[in-house]
């Protein structure tokens with residue numbers, strides 16, 4: 001699909017990773033594209049511009065990347081911010097952010113920006129977005145954060161194949177414990193699936209082969225704004241109220257244990273009553289047989 005999109009659907013005029021040209025020839029193609037397709041091209045950006053020291057932390061083609069970005073954005077129809085770096089800032093914008101790295105929308109404010117976060121974004125999502133724009137000639141519907149709704153309207157948690165274990169309060173408690181081998185939910189080990197919007201659990205990765213949770217590791221929330229500065233990847237979310245009765249996983253676990261305890265106690269009481277009823281020194285029951 002990606003091959004078809006690249007070779008048959010779009011004209012990819014500039015990409016320094018895969019284009020044959022290099023150096024001045026490559027930069028000339030960029031200028032040519034800007035002049036020839038004024039207002040008619042989509043600028044897809046990876047990474048983000050560092051603004052401190054006049055942008056000198058990222059020099060591209062002999063000048064600060066931020067200059068190249070603003071120049072190409074000026075004549076574009078729309079901008080696609082590929083990945084969490086371009087969409088939110090990501091690790092190079094982590095505190096204390098010495099280079100002053102900022103997401104694209106902090107620099108470009110007068111063009112439509114489609115955010116496709118993920119570290120990295122899913123190939124099928126990228127391809128799906130390009131296909132949509134070329135097929136329908138318009139930009140897709142975006143959510144309030146500027147992400148295509150068709151790919152970012154559901155949480156990892158909503159389509160996670162371990163969700164039934166979450167709902168049944170069956171959690172992995174420690175790495176490689178018995179519950180981990182049973183494929184139980186990774187919530188207690190820090191899985192951010194309940195607060196992360198992306199299509200990983202629906203599309204998976206590498207042609208649908210797998211995704212982090214399927215490999216036994218919780219979701220890091222890499223497509224969410226600020227995920228890199230929100231503490232350890234293994235800290236549990238403490239604020240989700242997913243159980244319908246305002247309880248967290250521990251409380252649910254305790255409640256379940258309490259119910260089991262009650263059931264055991266009730267069973268023991270019934271058994272004791274039956275035993276008592278059948279004690280030889282107790283008078284035989286005169287009523288209806290039970």
Ligand code: SF4
Nearest residue numbers: 160163185186191193
């Ligand atoms: S908490 Fe994580 S592992 Fe558990 S069901 Fe949700 S997304 Fe899946």
